[in-house]
Amino acid sequence: MPTDRIERLSPPRDGSPAEPRVVVAKRDNALVLVACDARAAQGGLTPGMPLATARAMHPSLDVIEHDAVADAALLSAIADWCDRFTPLVALDGDDGLCLDITGCAHLFGDEQGLLTALLQGLQRQGFAARAAIAGTAVAARALSRGAPRTIVPPGGEAEAVAPLPVAALGVDPGIVRGLRRAGLVTIGDVLARQPSELAARFGADFVAVLRQASGAEDAPISPRRPAPDYVVDKRFAEPVATLEVIMPTLLALARLLIAAMEKSGKGARQLLASFFRSDGAVRTIMVEAGQPVTRTEMVERLFAEKLDALADPLDPGFGFDLIRLAASHTVVVDAAQRGFDSTAHQAEDVAALADTLSARLGARRVLRYLPQDSHLPERAALAVPVQHCPPQTCHETPWPARADEPPLRPLRLLQPPEPVEVLAEVPDGPPAQFTWRRVTHRVARAEGPERIAMEWWRRPEPGLTRDYFRIEDEVGARFWLYRDGLYGREVLPSADGHGQPRWYVHGLFA
Amino acid sequence: MPSARMSTLARLQGAIDRLEHGLAEPLRRQPLGHAAVDAALQGGLALGALHEVFGEGSAAGAATGFVAGLARQASEQRFLLWVRVDFAARESGDLAMAGFAELGLDPRRIVVVRAPDADSALRSAADALACTGLGAVVTELWGESRAFDAVASRKLSLAAQQSGVTALMLRIAATPQTSTAETRWMVRAAHSPPVEGWGAPMLETSLIRNRRGPTGRWIMEWNCDACRFREPQTHPRPLVAAVADRSYRTAVAAPRRLAG
Numbered sequence: 001m002p003t004d005r006i007e008r009l010s011p012p013r014d015g016s017p018a019e020p021r022v023v024v025a026k027r028d029n030a031l032v033l034v035a036c037d038a039r040a041a042q043g044g045l046t047p048g049m050p051l052a053t054a055r056a057m058h059p060s061l062d063v064i065e066h067d068a069v070a071d072a073a074l075l076s077a078i079a080d081w082c083d084r085f086t087p088l089v090a091l092d093g094d095d096g097l098c099l100d101i102t103g104c105a106h107l108f109g110d111e112q113g114l115l116t117a118l119l120q121g122l123q124r125q126g127f128a129a130r131a132a133i134a135g136t137a138v139a140a141r142a143l144s145r146g147a148p149r150t151i152v153p154p155g156g157e158a159e160a161v162a163p164l165p166v167a168a169l170g171v172d173p174g175i176v177r178g179l180r181r182a183g184l185v186t187i188g189d190v191l192a193r194q195p196s197e198l199a200a201r202f203g204a205d206f207v208a209v210l211r212q213a214s215g216a217e218d219a220p221i222s223p224r225r226p227a228p229d230y231v232v233d234k235r236f237a238e239p240v241a242t243l244e245v246i247m248p249t250l251l252a253l254a255r256l257l258i259a260a261m262e263k264s265g266k267g268a269r270q271l272l273a274s275f276f277r278s279d280g281a282v283r284t285i286m287v288e289a290g291q292p293v294t295r296t297e298m299v300e301r302l303f304a305e306k307l308d309a310l311a312d313p314l315d316p317g318f319g320f321d322l323i324r325l326a327a328s329h330t331v332v333v334d335a336a337q338r339g340f341d342s343t344a345h346q347a348e349d350v351a352a353l354a355d356t357l358s359a360r361l362g363a364r365r366v367l368r369y370l371p372q373d374s375h376l377p378e379r380a381a382l383a384v385p386v387q388h389c390p391p392q393t394c395h396e397t398p399w400p401a402r403a404d405e406p407p408l409r410p411l412r413l414l415q416p417p418e419p420v421e422v423l424a425e426v427p428d429g430p431p432a433q434f435t436w437r438r439v440t441h442r443v444a445r446a447e448g449p450e451r452i453a454m455e456w457w458r459r460p461e462p463g464l465t466r467d468y469f470r471i472e473d474e475v476g477a478r479f480w481l482y483r484d485g486l487y488g489r490e491v492l493p494s495a496d497g498h499g500q501p502r503w504y505v506h507g508l509f510a
Numbered sequence: 511m512p513s514a515r516m517s518t519l520a521r522l523q524g525a526i527d528r529l530e531h532g533l534a535e536p537l538r539r540q541p542l543g544h545a546a547v548d549a550a551l552q553g554g555l556a557l558g559a560l561h562e563v564f565g566e567g568s569a570a571g572a573a574t575g576f577v578a579g580l581a582r583q584a585s586e587q588r589f590l591l592w593v594r595v596d597f598a599a600r601e602s603g604d605l606a607m608a609g610f611a612e613l614g615l616d617p618r619r620i621v622v623v624r625a626p627d628a629d630s631a632l633r634s635a636a637d638a639l640a641c642t643g644l645g646a647v648v649t650e651l652w653g654e655s656r657a658f659d660a661v662a663s664r665k666l667s668l669a670a671q672q673s674g675v676t677a678l679m680l681r682i683a684a685t686p687q688t689s690t691a692e693t694r695w696m697v698r699a700a701h702s703p704p705v706e707g708w709g710a711p712m713l714e715t716s717l718i719r720n721r722r723g724p725t726g727r728w729i730m731e732w733n734c735d736a737c738r739f740r741e742p743q744t745h746p747r748p749l750v751a752a753v754a755d756r757s758y759r760t761a762v763a764a765p766r767r768l769a770g
Contacts, residue, residue, distance in 0.1 A: 349643025350589045350621065357623055357634055365624040369607040369617050381607040386621055391589065399611040399618070406710045407612035407734065411574045412603030439568070444701070447708045470708055476699035477568055478711075508603055510575020510613070510699075510711035510732065 025066035034066045080282035090221040125280045138212040142168040157215030162188030228326035232256045239278040239319025253325040254299035267292025270329035276322035290387035291351045305359035347391045354386035410480045410507025417504035427487035441473035464490045478509035516724040524722035543738030558674040559692035560667045567683040570602035572699040575711045577680045584676035585645020593623040594650035614737040628657035639669035650680040663689035694719035
């Protein structure tokens, strides 16, 4: 695969016969071939061979350094592309993909049709790929290495893998070497032995792999993404590129999706629209909703907002040949009649508005505040996205009831608190004058201190005790100042050893 | 009395406006609780209209308190959407819900939208004004903004008029400019009465534009229990403390006219 990536980046110029190309990486202090292209393979080079040996065989080699990150990104892009065949795609090693096509083959005629479509698609994109279909992932992997394009009928795995060399199993090279030394060359030879003998020599894992290869047991693959609850898609014979076609298509899909969800009484909280470009690139756009989506208009509004707000717009390139809409997170919706309670209507309207604004600005920017059980002003309120905590759930903790006294907490909180220069009576008098942002305020009235101790049970070290003062300056502006620490007892160490508590302004009152 | 004549004139002007624009039903009004202010406003704050509140950078707290009071009275028990630009939080501090709760607002009914810039804040506000589930929409911009021009203010006014949701603009450190606002206020902090300890918020509010009535300047106190404004309860000393060494005829309030 690495050579394919390079080939795609710099296609060979016509006429000039290219040199065999190999990709090398440093393994155990030696440069070793990681991959070689078709010409190099014809010349007898194989991955794992030291570069020095390869050079001896072919003096004119095109050597390229291995880039594992780029290869992983490419494999992930191919996996995205493979999403069109099945939602369950798993990465298999550094250079393989494993697709669970249970219940998907009939969409392509039959298994042969799917295999052909897959291989042709990859070939068109410039990849050399081998594939096989079998009842278990291990058998399919072994066959794709040893006997590509095989389709194993149900139950025929043991027979199909028997003639393959042991290395096709993809197990540890040490085991392969051990088996070969014991005279067991093909998988069939190994299968003929007693499992207990093999387990004693090579471990139980190897026996498990062997049983999977022979179809005796199966292990599930771990897909890259969870399968969505509902999926609808539309294929185009000719790629489409204009928004005039894309939006109506999305709407038609939304209608199908919502009809399907309605049958089981579900609504979507998260929708994924995937746009498969004809050159293999896939763009997926996600929208979330605080209240379950059960109407087509909501889908239209959310996607219109999202597409409008995208930092990098949807690039159709040469057009999309497949558009898919999936409901990746659904919840049961009570088909409730709208009541006469006007507050419930208000809450619903506000939730719908919050969904629209979140689609445009992001969920982290549309917030509600929940009270927290903490004396620290900065921890007293927790901002949560409205979508995760819609206003319908108003049975939440109420805010502490207001005491029958004037406001003791500021309206605006500076985050972080800003240091101020203060003239104050030592050790714990209120400030007489302070300078904040280069403006000097003379204190006309001060109330305090209100002592707030830090939460010592938190880690890391929580900081110093604060003495808060409510301050009114000579023009009537009101501030919330605090002294960070106590004279003589709690001070931050300073260079001269006589640390002074510092003062901060933390908030503004009305 | 000049103010009475002004008020008559304004009422007539309002009547003509109504006839001209075919505004069949007069604006719903919410009395603020301060008698003189309500008289100047022809009965109270017009709901479903745009109101602007200006405050200097140093009066951010007072201006926020005034807007919170207006929003509380305009939205009653309905939801309040507060759109603020990120820069405002950095300059004047983030909204602290504990403080809002103490003023008598219910933080469970406040939704805060953090907009990255003025453009998106105004766009969000215009969309929000169409949502009848809300009682009021506050848009908080910081500093001069080119985004809030005549077109933007017209858009907000129309949206507010159509849905009946009250639009409030909080402009800190900005210069008042012409717009389609129903009223425009300039707010700064006022002294607490000398006798009390720490008291309720005292605000010096100047009504510098009023489409349907006279302008004026008042000291208003927010009553946290009744959730209304009121006249300062005890006010034994003058607005400005007497300076010992000055001539008798010096205009005491002259430096304070900056805002008006």
